[in-house]
Amino acid sequence: MAADEPLVLGIETSCDETGVGIVRGTTLLADAVASSVDTHARFGGVVPEIASRAHLEAMVPTIERALKTAGISAKDLDGIAVTAGPGLAGALLVGVSAAKAYAYALNKPLYGVNHLASHICVDQLEHGPLPEPTMALLVSGGHSSLLLAPDITADVRPMGATIDDAAGEAFDKIARVLDLGFPGGPVIDRLAKEGDPTAIAFPRGLTGPRDAAYDFSFSGLKTAVARWIEAKRRAGEDVPVRDVAASFQEAVVDVLTRKAVRACKDEGVDHLMIGGGVAANSRLRALAQERCERAGIRLRVPRPGLCTDNGAMVAALGAEMVARNRPASDLELSADSSLPVTDPHVPGHSHDHDHVHEISKENLYS
Amino acid sequence: MLLLAVDTATPAVTVALHDGTDVVAETSQVDARRHGELLLPAVHKVLAEAGLKLDAVTGLVVGVGPGPYTGLRVGLVTAATFGSVLGVPVHGLCTLDGLAYACGIEGPFVVATDARRKEVYWARYDDFRTRVSEPSVDRPADIAEQVAGVPVVGAGALLYPEVFPDARGPEHQSSAALASLAAERLAAGAEFLPPTPLYLRRPDAQVPKNYKVVTPQ
Numbered sequence: 001m002a003a004d005e006p007l008v009l010g011i012e013t014s015c016d017e018t019g020v021g022i023v024r025g026t027t028l029l030a031d032a033v034a035s036s037v038d039t040h041a042r043f044g045g046v047v048p049e050i051a052s053r054a055h056l057e058a059m060v061p062t063i064e065r066a067l068k069t070a071g072i073s074a075k076d077l078d079g080i081a082v083t084a085g086p087g088l089a090g091a092l093l094v095g096v097s098a099a100k101a102y103a104y105a106l107n108k109p110l111y112g113v114n115h116l117a118s119h120i121c122v123d124q125l126e127h128g129p130l131p132e133p134t135m136a137l138l139v140s141g142g143h144s145s146l147l148l149a150p151d152i153t154a155d156v157r158p159m160g161a162t163i164d165d166a167a168g169e170a171f172d173k174i175a176r177v178l179d180l181g182f183p184g185g186p187v188i189d190r191l192a193k194e195g196d197p198t199a200i201a202f203p204r205g206l207t208g209p210r211d212a213a214y215d216f217s218f219s220g221l222k223t224a225v226a227r228w229i230e231a232k233r234r235a236g237e238d239v240p241v242r243d244v245a246a247s248f249q250e251a252v253v254d255v256l257t258r259k260a261v262r263a264c265k266d267e268g269v270d271h272l273m274i275g276g277g278v279a280a281n282s283r284l285r286a287l288a289q290e291r292c293e294r295a296g297i298r299l300r301v302p303r304p305g306l307c308t309d310n311g312a313m314v315a316a317l318g319a320e321m322v323a324r325n326r327p328a329s330d331l332e333l334s335a336d337s338s339l340p341v342t343d344p345h346v347p348g349h350s351h352d353h354d355h356v357h358e359i360s361k362e363n364l365y366s
Numbered sequence: 367m368l369l370l371a372v373d374t375a376t377p378a379v380t381v382a383l384h385d386g387t388d389v390v391a392e393t394s395q396v397d398a399r400r401h402g403e404l405l406l407p408a409v410h411k412v413l414a415e416a417g418l419k420l421d422a423v424t425g426l427v428v429g430v431g432p433g434p435y436t437g438l439r440v441g442l443v444t445a446a447t448f449g450s451v452l453g454v455p456v457h458g459l460c461t462l463d464g465l466a467y468a469c470g471i472e473g474p475f476v477v478a479t480d481a482r483r484k485e486v487y488w489a490r491y492d493d494f495r496t497r498v499s500e501p502s503v504d505r506p507a508d509i510a511e512q513v514a515g516v517p518v519v520g521a522g523a524l525l526y527p528e529v530f531p532d533a534r535g536p537e538h539q540s541s542a543a544l545a546s547l548a549a550e551r552l553a554a555g556a557e558f559l560p561p562t563p564l565y566l567r568r569p570d571a572q573v574p575k576n577y578k579v580v581t582p583q
């Protein structure tokens with residue numbers, strides 16, 4: 001770790017985790033997370049207003065905890081990064097407001113960055129600098145996308161995405177049909193290990209010869225699984241929960257990995273990165289590894305704690321913005337719930353002159 | 367002493383600096399949808415007008431609502447973050463108290479702000495410094511009897527003239543009034559509220575209905 005690498009604090013509040021991470025270059029120094037997932041569990045999904053309230057309560061204590069863990073002084077930071085979008089509008093706003101106040105009070109540059117690009121960039125903390133280009137498969141409760149990233153700070157191209165449910169959402173819904181609680185991913189993964197993935201032939205969505213090569217669809221699968229379970233129940237038979245979990249999970253990860261590997265081959269990319277909460281799924285990791293090896297592709301998957309939403313990923317992308325001299329955001333930065341993936345960050349409008357920009361030249365502690 | 371007061375609990379994004387004697391600088395913009403964009407530039411504006419930097423601030427004052435959720439949190443998280451970095455106290459004040467202080471009425475009156483969904487946030491006062499009821503959220507028609515015969519101050523009053531015939535200004539919250547009230551209270555050694563939001567409503571949380579059967583019956 002070189003002392004001249006950028007030291008950046010990142011704030012992430014796009015969903016139900018209040019994350020604050022601190023990195024120096026590609027080295028992780030702190031990753032503090034406060035989650036409101038337990039509060040949402042009884043609703044069977046993330047309730048936006050509950051998430052926003054929890055972010056407000058957790059924000060400052062989580063920042064202070066991250067600084068303490070990293071053992072650095074806030075005055076030594078080279079920048080403050082924050083998820084500007086996409087995500088839940090009210091939740092994003094808490095993080096963006098905190099980041100602005102923090103950047104202003106410390107007189108540090110502010111970088112509003114893209115949540116999806118951050119999910120990709122976090123792998124630098126685990127496996128070192130990202131190869132350029134990198135193919136990324138992002139799968140979580142909120143997203144299922146295939147992205148090609150020639151430059152994570154400036155050029156991220158959407159290859160494909162889900163046309164209905166996100167992969168993680170499908171896990172949650174099937175868990176609900178099986179009365180397994182929320183979130184559904186971990187429990188289905190666990191039960192699937194004891195089940196037979198070939199027991200039931202569930203459909204693979206959008207895999208026909210004329211279907212979009214890189215898009216995903218999990219809605220039909222979800223309905224097929226639910227119908228199958230209902231038929232069993234109606235017939236008065238026991239539902240083989242482990243086999244259903246394994247067969248459903250196999251259908252999801254089969255499509256995800258097949259399309260990701262195909263995208264790599266088509267684009268001549270020899271690195272595949274997998275991120276997002278569903279990347280913690282053990283079968284997805286195993287099948288991706290197997291198929292990548294066969295195709296001569298190097299697979300990069302960060303450890304599960306870095307795959308779910310966290311502040312470290314935002315800090316990682318912020319550090320890359322600093323390292324590559326990308327323009328900072330200004331203090332009017334908006335939380336943008338639908339920030340396009342093609343905007344890895346939100347630079348300020350340096351052309352229309354505004355008094356606010358002068359502050360970056362002043363030192364508040366002079 | 368230098369107090370920085372912010373309030374984003376109402377459509378107004380309002381910021382003021384107070385030196386313990388007077389308001390040094392203030393700015394207010396009314397734009398219910400852009401609290402997040404407007405607040406920090408407004409803070410910078412009042413500091414620049416006063417020729418001061420943020421590290422001169424010795425205390426923060428923040429309107430804790432009641433107010434519609436999303437905007438309210440912008441002021442609160444900003445004040446909390448400044449307080450943490452500067453190592454200075456963050457004093458919470460009821461947003462309605464700022465409007466009460468600004469109206470300067472010496473006798474009994476009511477303050478009402480717009481709570482949306484055809485409701486108002488409101489509280490009763492004996493005079494402009496003395497609130498005598500906890501803030502509540504209600505439909506105007508439901509409180510008409512309770513507030514009859516006294517002036518009603520604020521946008522919530524002006525929105526429903528049929529229920530509040532003696533509606534008065536100011537319409538919008540000003541951090542200048544909030545800061546002045548805070549300076550008075552600090553000098554008198556009075557208490558403040560914790561800098562946490564007064565939502566007065568439960569979160570809109572739809573508990574999903576029991577699992578819906580997808581097969582046609």
Ligand SMILES: [Zn+2]
Nearest residue numbers: 119140276309
């Ligand atoms: Zn995410």
